[in-house]
Structures are given as C-alpha cells and as structure tokens.
Amino acid sequence: MSASPKLSMAFQLFDEANSEDPNTEIYKGEEFPKELLYAIRMTDTLSRFAPDASETLQLAARCQHICRWKIPRDAYEMNRVGYLRWREELKKFHVQKASEILAMVGYGHDVIQEVQLLLLKKQLRKNIDSQTLEDVVCLVFLQYYFEQFANKHSEEKVVEILQKTWGKMSADGQKAAVGLPISKKVAVLVKKAIS
Template structure:
C-alpha cells in the first residue's frame, strides 16, 4: 500500500469506531465515517485534481470527533469557540500520528495539519478549497436538520456565515444542490437573491 492508501484506510478505521450512528438511504453508518466519506466524495466532485494533502485533510476533517463532545465545554459562545479551536488541534494531531505511521515526510504532515486547522482561510487556496467542501457538505446533508431545530432568523444568520466562508466557485456549486423549495427560498431570502 502507498502512504496515501494506508492513511485513508487508517483514518476510516478510526472513524468507524464512532459510537454515534446515522441512517442514510436505509443504511446505518458510524456518524464520522459517513461524514468523512461525504467530504471526500464532495471534494472529488468539486475539484478532482485536488492535492494529496487536501484529500487527506478532507477525510480527516472530523476524525474521532466524538472523543471531544461539545457538552464537555461551557454551553455558551466562549465555550463553543474554545471547543472548536481545541477540536481543530485534536483532529490535526490525531491525523499527524497516522501520517507518521503511514510514512509521510514531516513537510507533508505539517501541510495537512495546517489545512485541518484551517489556517489562512481566504488567503491559502487549499485551505479555502477545504472550507468550500465543508460548507457544501453541510448545505447538502446537514442543513435541513438545522432548519428543523432553529427559527428563521437564526437560520438566515447561519446561511450568511456559511456563505461568507465560501469562494465564488463554492457559491456556484452550492446553488446547484437539490434543496427543498422552502429551504431554497430561505437561502435566497438570507442572501437577498
């Protein structure tokens, strides 16, 4: 196996241990394994020639996320932001350990960590690519459950924040997602389209 094949196999093996499950199209999956697969497939659809570092970062974006539950931090804005920052470092470190074992050089490992930690968003093209994929996966698979849980004004705020993180190419891809009529109306209203 190549270092890439080892890394992807081992990332999948870690995510397959997620005790949380999600059912999709009548099949049940470990939640983070399903998320990882969705991320990777969306990357291949959106930018098939993405670098190996971006492909690894995409697979590992949420690696072992269940080990740092949101509830282990204060349930306020400060607690949320601290959790998000700690998660990025945790995902990067967990992935780095796998990449060392897979035989990657330190320079490659550092690059993947840089991407997972989403450094220089809007300035680094590959960090932006990863963020676009994250936003597209959210909009395609996780947006509707958010709509069910939050009021219209909060959702409009979430849409705007998501949109502002994306590139123009990300915006174009997002508008091609097969949203329900009501969700598409909500998105257009939030964006003033």
C-alpha cells in the same frame, strides 16, 4: 483524483478510527458511524468540486472530523465562548490524531505540516487548498446537515448561520452551492440569506 498507496492506507486508517464512532446515522437505508459517513461525504464532495485536488487536500478532507465524538460539545459551556473553546480544542485534537496516522503511514514532515495547516483553517482566502477545504466543508453542511440544523433553530438564527457560511465560501463554492440537490424549504432559506 489519483490515489497513491500512502493515500489509500491513510484513508483506511482514518476510516478505521472513525468507524469506532458510537453515534450512527441512517443513509439510503444503511447505518453508518456518523463521522465515517461525514468523511466519505467530504471525499465525495471534494472529488466533484475539485477533481484535481492535491494529495494533502484529499487527506485533510478525509480526516476533517476524525474521532470528533471524543470531545463532545456538552463538555463545554453552552454559550458562544464555550462553543469557540470547543472548536479550538477539536482542531488541535484532529491535528494530533491525523498527524499520528500520517506519520505511521510514512508521510514526511512537509505533508504532515500542510495537512495540519489545512485542519487548523489557516490562511483562508490566501491558500487555495485552505479555501477549497472550507468550500467543501460548507457544501457538505448545506447538502447533508443544514435542513436538520434548520429544524432545531429559529429562522432568524438559521438565516444568520447561512449568511456566515456563504461569506466563508469562494465564488466557485457559492456557485456550486446554488446547484446542490436541496429541498425547497432549504432553497427558500438560502435565497433569503443571500439576497
């Protein structure tokens, strides 16, 4: 994937914002701000899954969770309604934060609007970039975060979440998911969910 000067500057500003995350994660012996690591994983996964990704898709992948910690899950009711409200507020917040940075870098209205559409998860299945972003989100979740999630929940819930995740993916995304480097435990759960 090629990087224009604007893209490089936007990545730098996204990363600076995510570097302020007080939550950290250890990866390969190094401590990272959690959302910075997530953003890097999104870009790395996109570059493998869709090496010819458009600039707007690259931007959306990098800022998918920008400053996510500022709207914590526990600020909303711990039920399905609260979860859905939290997700909607997060989407709006990510759009606002990303749009401010993109405008600062000098991107025009059309690019900003396209990134907004992608972050809002609009036109899944209809828009190839929206679907590719969703595939990458699912691949990152399965490779890096699913096992930790699975350890906290019942097998029934885990299988249900896996089935929903699988259903959001394209055939290419599902094919890539089968080839992910995952543990035997996760592989068994995936097989159970998709059989």
